Amino acid sequence: MMKPAQVVMALAALAQPTRLAIYRLLVARGPDGLAAGQVAEKLKVSPATLSFHFKTLSHAGLLDSRQDGRFIYYAANFTVMNGMVAYLTENCCGGNPDACKPGNK
Amino acid sequence: MMKPAQVVMALAALAQPTRLAIYRLLVARGPDGLAAGQVAEKLKVSPATLSFHFKTLSHAGLLDSRQDGRFIYYAANFTVMNGMVAYLTENCCGGNPDACKPGNK
DNA sequence: TCCATTGTTAAACAATTATTAAAATGTCAG
């Protein structure tokens, strides 16, 4: 189970347009990830800004990174996001989760 | 489908300890919700601070409210959170979502 | 109507955050 502070950190990391776009791009990419420069090119973000955001996302546990030569590959780590969602819906509706599912007004 | 700005707003609304606690309390409570004062008492938050956070959460679409006499009841609205989660996992792993599910390192 | 209760709003301040530019680190090819 995640601690509240971890969940807040993950939510805060995603609550910024550039970082949300970075994360989504890497979610779509899957486990192989993308090099920092490829992300910068796709999203038109300056290297320094991107590095700052990578650090925020990594520190929140949302990204993994590995070095390959001169490149650093970043990939989404789904564990934290799954934990975040679980935390939010925990004990939903006092144990009667029907009311929380998609498809009810 | 939610727009990125809506998702960012919802994430930002939840990315704060007090608001996360408010939201979780109301998620657990379910559709009936709780009066503002009951939330204040449970979470030991001053009325003004609570009102500020209610506004942020409501503006993000995460809470519904209804007035009943002198009381205002707030309840979690699950539509936005479900949309938020859907947005985050959309096109996960390039259409091979096995890698995103809970239970993989 | 009067008054206590419930909740919101406004103003002010401290603290945090995003971005840029510049300098620094690390890595490989020749």
Next chain:
DNA sequence: CTGACATTTTAATAATTGTTTAACAATGGA
């Protein structure tokens, strides 16, 4: 070793955010 490339770090600035206090509505019982 040297030079070019990929990314990070630092420092500085502008903008946003959370909390408090005090004052302000709105509701309903006596």
